[in-house]
């Protein structure tokens with residue numbers, strides 16, 4: 001095949017030196033990490049091939065705020081039920097603590113299910129080890145209490161309505177669940193490198209608000225001994241101030257989170273944080289639920305993950321949270337959902353029947369068609385056709 005010489009791979013490469021490329025210098029700038037590590041060498045993650053070092057002032061070698069010489073006299077977030085205090089804490093420090101976000105009974109159910117699942121996954125050989133500890137992924141399929149938390153159903157998480165309000169204010173209405181998984185800190189594990197959860201967006205940085213917000217469920221007491229989450233209070237504002245591709249100077253020290261079982265930690269997607277090092281002989285579990293704007297590609301590929309029976313019984317709200325309610329900029333299947341507003345319960349954009357057809361082995365996709373196609377090809381029971389028919393039917397029955 002003869003192609004114009006300008007289109008050949010060699011010519012394109014020869015005409016694309018780095019200094020002429022459009023935005024590569026920005027995309028590849030390595031910020032904010034380059035300046036963070038240069039100005040704060042104590043934030044370099046540990047080498048997991050070597051024993052963890054203590055006594056050198058590294059970020060994991062810290063304590064809870066009330067015992068920390070730098071932080072103990074500052075007005076850091078404390079567990080509260082007051083939404084006004086939570087807003088102020090989120091603005092100033094990038095996190096807040098919801099006191100008794102899970103009731104005692106909800107907390108017990110949550111913790112026992114996690115611990116039992118962790119053991120079951122080890123016995124089945126499907127556990128996911130990480131340098132910090134055992135992860136339990138895709139909680140949606142591993143207990144009704146977890147689905148209830150994704151819906152922020154007060155039956156599963158008594159502070160649900162308050163969390164929804166704070167998420168609405170942060171991410172805009174229509175936000176969905178990015179993932180819900182449990183992060184274990186195992187005895188002798190390594191701390192995670194401190195990171196921000198909206199890291200995939202870097203080097204773009206959002207100044208005005210985060211684009212991801214995290215709710216951490218804390219089903220057992222956590223402190224500086226058992227691998228409690230490390231975080232740098234206020235780092236969200238420092239990173240926001242640095243802006244896209246901007247440099248970050250010296251950062252304040254990290255602390256270990258201190259919280260009682262049943263507390264929820266809500267934090268900004270720009271806050272530097274990570275799992276701590278567990279120095280006890282017991283596993284420590286927390287579970288993190290990230291939420292994002294409705295058009296974002298999710299961490300969990302829910303449409304594949306969710307178990308058939310969970311899918312069958314899912315409420316319109318749960319389907320929406322899992323991203324199974326397509327809208328113009330997210331989740332469409334064969335164009336189904338283009339132009340849809342993505343509201344929960346809308347027939348147009350509801351993806352459940354595509355997945356269910358696939359489960360039955362009956363999903364028929366539209367392939368190459370033309371006037372020469374056979375009558376059989378033209379009359380096939382295309383899934384998109386029945387999906388549109390269902391929408392029409394629902395609209396007619398409404399009018």
Ligand SMILES: [Fe+2]
Nearest residue numbers: 195196197273
């Ligand atoms: Fe994280």
